[in-house]
Amino acid sequence: MSALSLAGSTRVGDLALGVDLEVEPGETVAVLGPNGAGKTSLLRLFAGLLALDSGTLAIDGATVDDPGTGTFLPPHIRRVGWVPQDRLLFPHLTVAANVGFGPGTDSDRVTGLLDTLDLTGIADRRPDECSGGQAQRVALARALASDPVVLLLDEPSTALDVESRHLINGVLAADNAPATLLVTHDPVEAATLADRLVILEAGAVTQAGSPAEVRSRPRTRYAASLVGLNLLEATASGAMAVTTLGTRVVLAEAADGPVHLVVPPTAVALHRSAPDGSPRNVWQAGVTDLQPAFERIRVVLDGPLPVVAEVTPAAVEELGLRVGSEVWAAVKATEIVCHSI
């Protein structure tokens, strides 16, 4: 039984939103899309702050919205936890009172959440005395305190400090975390938190699949430019990082500890022989796949740094690339973006 099951449509202003989506218990799904694609409206639909025009929406197996039968359950009986983008803490209540707001909230659960999200020390503060990261943690604790079946997160780590992101990701990755739907336009956030990606453009789903699938075969220009980024887990020490495969990568700026390395496919240059000059990350790789992506070709590489390179069809021809070819790949240190985790 799905935690969340939607097949329906509605209108929000000028936007026609029509989505088929299932989220299984314990699963985390990221909805990625450009501004105005209908991401937040989708969350409001699940929360019951927006109604379907047609179709059905079920939460935990129970239909909560079905205009066909006139069913519409109001938000307060849906058991959906909502963390809005601008947090929206209750300004007249303390942190502890915000977290414990839901009627029937278990006080031990509130205490536990305050502790897990490192909020105990600021439990008596008002929201206007909290930093952005603290406010986001309060909003998450408040949503989880009423024991939701589904957690809805709107841009959860926008402008977060590393400490807050770490705490929040820890809570979301815990075994007892509810099914989670997060909307974001940050591909790194989506790839690190989600089991599955859904690309939403102009109110419609243009692609759905695992992060690896979407990365290797983006179906739209948006997916290609944003989600098609290469993401490598590594451990940094100074201006050097070592990937999980043991490959050393030179960074432009010093970092420390576990990191995600983001390598744009367009930054991966391919050569027939070992290049000299400024690129400091150079390695030999085999071509395992060639995917046309609009005016470009995405070249999937294996080897010590398994990444996708995006090159022009002319370059593919010139280099004589086909599956099984051996090439030299190069990335400048300055093209690699390093995120601490």
Added chain:
Amino acid sequence: MRRLLLTLAGLAVVLLVLPILGLLQRMPWSSLPDLLADDVTLDALRVSLVVSLIAAMFVLVLGTPLAWALGRTDLPGRRIVRALVVLPMVLPPVVGGTALLFALGRRGLVGQWLDRWFGLTLPFTLSGAIVAATFVALPFYVIAVEGALRTARRELDDLEGIASTLGAPPFTVLRRITLPRLLPAMGAGLALAWARALGEFGATITFAGNLPGRTQTLPLATFLALQSEPERALALSLVMLVVALAVLLPMRDRWLPGR
């Protein structure tokens, strides 16, 4: 330029404060206890308090839903209603009283039915004084609360939405989110409306008359005393000054910012 502005500003302060000083300077301090303790003063104070407090209650009960309808719904015609609501604020109170008389008087538009069906007579009664005070005071409250509702409309929508996803049914949302956010505006609006009801003169004397012990409020008693017994007028003025300060002082944080 700066000197000119400061001179005019000083003049404004003098204009506002001088009358109060004049009042205090002429105050018959020695005979004050007797003047304050006699029946005319106490009756007027009692009538004033009863009229203004009951009017304030009506203002709260009727004005809050009206402010909500004007500030948070998209009902058609609310712009016209908003303009009509402000009318008693700009209308001379005597005109208001005259209008009330012709609408609610014994032979008035509605008054004749009130009299015939319920035996209810409003003109020249305590109830009439309350109606007159409510009529002039209501707009002050509605304007204040409606303004707050309109300013905070987006924020209230958001906060109420969040509260409902946390399992709070509509009445709980109203009690724990909406009302606490509106309380400052409601308090300020109610204080203003009450002060206006307390000071009401024109509509009251026109609609409810000037019957000692029944409809004679402090302002009416003061005006009457001025013609025969100026010392009493001063004493009554002092009572109202004290009451006005008692209302203003708790609100100084709101209206005297940057202390």
